[in-house]
Amino acid sequence: MDTNLIKTKFEQADQFLEAAQSELNRPAEDVVPYMVCRSARKSISHYLKGYLLKHGVESNEDDTVEVLLNKCQEINEKFNDFDLSPLKFNSDDEYSAEFDEMQNCIDLAAYAKELVDRSKHSI
DSSP states (O other): OOHHHHHHHHHHHHHHHHHHHHHHTSOGGGOOHHHHHHHHHHHHHHHHHHHHHHTTOOOOTTOOHHHHHHHHHHHOGGGGGOOOGGGOOSSGGGOOOOHHHHHHHHHHHHHHHHHHHHHTTTO
16 A cells, blocks of 8 residues: 555545635636635546555546546445545536535535545544
């Protein structure tokens, strides 16, 4: 188990989550929805990759968040309640400028962080 790589994944996930939150806290006219949602998605991806690495499961750099989540669900059933629907955008220009939808993406990333942290105590 490469603990440095695991630590790096979690640190990167935290940085992406912070970037999403920071972007959303800008004045409304300056917020770039794509940046909020993309950063939240990358945060979730890194949390899941870190979790998988911690449990000895390899992932590919091009694995989607859905693929990563499925792998996590095979390890721990707590991930079964993780709903990725706030991240369902078919192309970058479809990211919503609605505050609630952007906040949902950030909330989902924060929940991923919580799940990864909680599950380390249960296995």
